Amino acid sequence: MIRSLSWNDILFFLDALRWTVLLAAIACTCGGVLGLGVALARVARSRSLRTAAATYIQIVQGTPVLMLLFLSYYGLSLFGYDLPPMVAAGVSMTIYVSGYLGDIWRGSIQSVPKQQWEASESLAMTRRQQYQYVILPQAVRISLPPTVGFMVQVVKNSSIASIIGFVELAKAGQLINNVTFQPFRVFLIVAALYFCICYPLSYCSRRLERKSHA
């Protein structure tokens, strides 16, 4: 039965938007933790650790998000778990975010001036103390604009999770479109909702960039 677009559908979109934001937040936090490990491994002193991290980053950056999603969805169920799509989406987005954030943060760590390393070493700091008190605080400030910019990509790529049936905003749009057959209106509303989330993040990233270069 075809019915027309109503306010209940808008409420359904807002509910699905919550799931989109939740998936993006989970991906950014868990992916951030993993990405920090990847970044530190990428600049470690041991060559094997550096090569392993570089290979991991190359693989994650050369794979479509959709393939990561399918691999985690089907791969995890091989181990006998009956997983809801949310968990598979969360795992794959975490791996995706860690691959890119690891590279971004590696760049930030490497752009801390070498004098900082030398000065902290001359103060007899262990490597861990160097990272904790000198390098990482400066690297965090340098990495803020690209990190916030990448969070926009995470929110947009969370829409791909709709393909495994996780009901977030893009999937909600598909469902309502199948009921109302008004694709322009439905998907323009969906696009506008994504824009409302992503544009402030983009704007924030640009302002951070301008402030750090002023």
Add this chain to the structure above:
Amino acid sequence: MAYQFQFEPVLAHVNLLAEGVLTTMAISSAAIFFGTAIGIVTAAVRSAQTGRTRKLIDAYVEVVRNTPFLVQIFILYFGLPAIHLRVTATEAALIGMIINLGAYSTEIIRAGIESIHRSQVEAGLSLGMTRLQIFRHVILKPAIAKVYPALCSQFVLMMLASSVTSAISTQELSSIAAQIDSETFRSFEVYTVVTLIYLGLALLFKAVLTLIGHLIFSRRRAASR
């Protein structure tokens, strides 16, 4: 119960996979060509104009960059028939990729164009070059040479993003993977093989684009600004 990995049913469909690879490469290459053309024209217009045209181009870039690619191709594939323009899945995917890549390359090329110092343009004018000659040789070519690495990674990202068009049943690699999966039920093996193929494609694209960069942007310029 341990899972037995069986890759033979997947490798039996090698010709299907090859078709998918060719389709992916074809639509990615077409999207790269037309998207970059749009990017150059839009970036040039934006740098030259002020006022409403500039705001319009900014709006296009911001809207496309802040909405997901999946939603964009849904709007094209489901929305265009509603205004009586029947498009096949491949056409909708291609139009979506061109519009998307156009916005990203506008932004990248604009950054390149704005990095060309005004003194270069003045030098060109003093040599009696026409505005079009100045744009081609003094502004555009050095700008693209400067932003070429960023542009290349955007091209590779676009090729990887083409996997999303399988949601509207474009017959490219991810869609073929889903097809083989539904025939053989070897999901993990299929998607592992296809992931490796995508990795290979990404490396191939990067290598070919770097080669093209070496050919077009001669390194004799390395000494000049």
